[in-house]
Amino acid sequence: MSSSLDALLAMLYRQLKRWWSARSRVIMTVLNPLIWMVFLGLGWGGIFSSQNIPNIPGLSDIPAMAEVIRKAIDSYFKQTFGGVSYVTFMVTGIAVMTAFMGSFISGISVIWDKQFGFLKETLVAPAPRSVIITGRIVGDSIVTTLQSMIIVLLSTVLTSELILTNIPLAMAYVFIASLGFTSLGVVLSLRFSSMEGFQMVVNLLTMPLVFMSGVFYPVTSMPDWMKALTVFNPLTYAVHSVRYWLVGSSTGFNYMNPWTDLAILLGFTTAALSLAVRAFKKATLED
Amino acid sequence: MSDIIVVEDLVKKFGDLVAVNGVSLKIRKGEVFALLGPNGAGKTTTIHIISTLLKPTSGKVSVAGYDVVRSPDQVRKKIGIVFQDPSLDNQLTGYDNMYIHGRLYGLRGRELHEKIVKLLDLVELKDFTYKKVMYYSGGMRRRLEIARSLLHEPEILILDEPTIGLDPQSRARIWEYIRFLKKSYDITILMTTHYMDEAEELADRVAIMDRGKILAMGTAEELKSMLGHDVIYVTLNNDNGDICHFFNFTKSCRSLGGGKIELVVDNASRALPEVFRVVEVHGLRITEVSYRRPTLNEVFLHLTGRELRDSGESHTTPVLARRRWM
Numbered sequence: 001m002s003s004s005l006d007a008l009l010a011m012l013y014r015q016l017k018r019w020w021s022a023r024s025r026v027i028m029t030v031l032n033p034l035i036w037m038v039f040l041g042l043g044w045g046g047i048f049s050s051q052n053i054p055n056i057p058g059l060s061d062i063p064a065m066a067e068v069i070r071k072a073i074d075s076y077f078k079q080t081f082g083g084v085s086y087v088t089f090m091v092t093g094i095a096v097m098t099a100f101m102g103s104f105i106s107g108i109s110v111i112w113d114k115q116f117g118f119l120k121e122t123l124v125a126p127a128p129r130s131v132i133i134t135g136r137i138v139g140d141s142i143v144t145t146l147q148s149m150i151i152v153l154l155s156t157v158l159t160s161e162l163i164l165t166n167i168p169l170a171m172a173y174v175f176i177a178s179l180g181f182t183s184l185g186v187v188l189s190l191r192f193s194s195m196e197g198f199q200m201v202v203n204l205l206t207m208p209l210v211f212m213s214g215v216f217y218p219v220t221s222m223p224d225w226m227k228a229l230t231v232f233n234p235l236t237y238a239v240h241s242v243r244y245w246l247v248g249s250s251t252g253f254n255y256m257n258p259w260t261d262l263a264i265l266l267g268f269t270t271a272a273l274s275l276a277v278r279a280f281k282k283a284t285l286e287d
Numbered sequence: 288m289s290d291i292i293v294v295e296d297l298v299k300k301f302g303d304l305v306a307v308n309g310v311s312l313k314i315r316k317g318e319v320f321a322l323l324g325p326n327g328a329g330k331t332t333t334i335h336i337i338s339t340l341l342k343p344t345s346g347k348v349s350v351a352g353y354d355v356v357r358s359p360d361q362v363r364k365k366i367g368i369v370f371q372d373p374s375l376d377n378q379l380t381g382y383d384n385m386y387i388h389g390r391l392y393g394l395r396g397r398e399l400h401e402k403i404v405k406l407l408d409l410v411e412l413k414d415f416t417y418k419k420v421m422y423y424s425g426g427m428r429r430r431l432e433i434a435r436s437l438l439h440e441p442e443i444l445i446l447d448e449p450t451i452g453l454d455p456q457s458r459a460r461i462w463e464y465i466r467f468l469k470k471s472y473d474i475t476i477l478m479t480t481h482y483m484d485e486a487e488e489l490a491d492r493v494a495i496m497d498r499g500k501i502l503a504m505g506t507a508e509e510l511k512s513m514l515g516h517d518v519i520y521v522t523l524n525n526d527n528g529d530i531c532h533f534f535n536f537t538k539s540c541r542s543l544g545g546g547k548i549e550l551v552v553d554n555a556s557r558a559l560p561e562v563f564r565v566v567e568v569h570g571l572r573i574t575e576v577s578y579r580r581p582t583l584n585e586v587f588l589h590l591t592g593r594e595l596r597d598s599g600e601s602h603t604t605p606v607l608a609r610r611r612w613m
Binding site: 003011014022120122124127128 | 338339340360361363364366368370372376378383386387391392419
């Protein structure tokens with residue numbers, strides 16, 4: 001048992017060390033979401049506010065009326081985005097998206113390890129396959145959670161509406177979700193022999209999942225068919241819960257709250273992790 | 288001496304391909320044992336079964352008293368292995384590669400650190416301890432892998448083609464380490480190689496392997512004595528199968544095909560004039576003649592009719608590469 005823990009920690013150390021030793025890549029992983037945040041967030045942010053609404057001819061003659069309309073518009077947007085500005089709404093989603101994308105991509109490191117031979121080193125070690133793969137998944141999930149946290153901290157430049165004291169809680173949710181998504185990444189990368197094939201599938205899969213999760217717009221304002229799909233997307237619950245903790249209000253369907261989110265994410269992660277363990281065992285054991 | 292690795296009737300099939308076809312061998316504690324054979328002979332497959340990476344199709348393999356199928360974890364603790372292809376993490380330093388290996392094998396703390404420093408010093412990589420492996424040369428990587436495989440103090444060290452692809456200098460260095468280990472450590476070494484000089488130089492006993500079978504086993508001297516003293520190769524212009532009865536004065540005569548004949552004699556310089564005479568008497572012409580003191584290459588030629596160095600058949604795909612996802 002203790003030797004299994006040693007092996008788990010060894011794999012965890014390795015994933016973290018690899019990440020840290022490639023610091024230039026760390027900047028890249030943060031840069032991409034940062035671009036989304038700044039340009040899309042600030043760009044759309046101006047539209048979703050009454051400030052930029054042009055004066056309607058005639059309305060300026062009745063200041064009280066103009067004020068009422070302005071307030072109505074403002075309160076509509078606030079309501080839509082959970083009582084905060086669009087930028088705040090979106091950056092909380094982007095933080096989760098960063099972890100989500102990072103998790104999926106980290107699955108690819110299994111392919112790298114096979115190509116560069118390190119996989120064999122772990123396969124002749126006196127530790128169960130399940131421990132080896134779990135160790136790497138946990139390590140990668142810590143990495144993606146850290147990336148997500150960097151995004152949250154950077155986003156404080158764009159908005160002052162985040163509840164900073166809730167960051168640890170939000171990150172706990174991000175970590176749980178990351179475990180699940182990294183596991184899925186591992187399962188996929190074990191299915192595809194080539195880097196190119198994996199990348200294609202990841203792109204094909206991640207984009208729709210991101211758009212159907214409420215990162216950029218609330219799930220409640222989606223068309224019905226999209227809503228129906230959103231319910232089955234685990235990312236939806238990660239986005240909802242993280243936004244709940246960082247913003248302090250719920251922007252999802254009625255049944256969603258931090259506890260149902262947690263239960264669903266735990267269920268998803270357990271299933272994905274056991275899938276990954278099974279796939280890894282099967283892929284490395286030959287009779 | 289007791290046997291530390293026992294292989295009985297080992298068979299490994301990949302679909303229709305029979306990679307290992309009934310191999311039996313016993314490796315004694317403390318010896319250096321070499322599996323010698325061309326690429327595709329089944330050496331690597333045999334090694335992978337012994338190191339629990341592959342399961343045998345049939346047959347029994349035990350390492351240090353543990354069955355490789357029933358108690359793989361026990362076997363893994365006893366062996367250190369250097370694969371034919373590198374298995375290092377290029378993104379990490381030499382030290383980190385060693386450290387992770389140590390942790391995987393349950394070592395930790397000060398003890399682990401001291402062992403790493405000592406072993407990196409042994410393989411002369413002290414100055415590169417904190418350099419990333421991607422900046423190492425091929426020889427340095429192989430040395431790091433040897434150091435790493437020794438970290439958990441295995442009873443058996445398995446080296447799969449330890450000097451393949453290395454320049455002569457690096458090769459000589461690896462040979463030195465193997466000799467040093469044999470002398471200074473209480474360790475059994477199982478190695479595969481397709482270089483006959485490597486097997487002859489380093490191994491206490493050699494098994495010659497070809498097409499999944501072991502053809503002969505023994506010390507290099509024993510194997511060479513199968514051929515007697517000198518070997519003469521004569522190529523005649525006429526490919527006549529029953530030409531051997533002309534050479535009744537030699538110890539043995541064998542047609543290798545294509546007009547090439549292998550003659551084993553006590554003393555080649557004395558026998559050659561007689562060979563020329565006999566050939567002339569029978570109205571034949573010699574197109575090529577050579578003689579050698581037998582090396583393992585001649586033994587291999589004797590056993591298979593092919594030269595060891597030019598039997599470069601289809602290269603065995605590394606075992607893990609066979610799988611669809613790999």
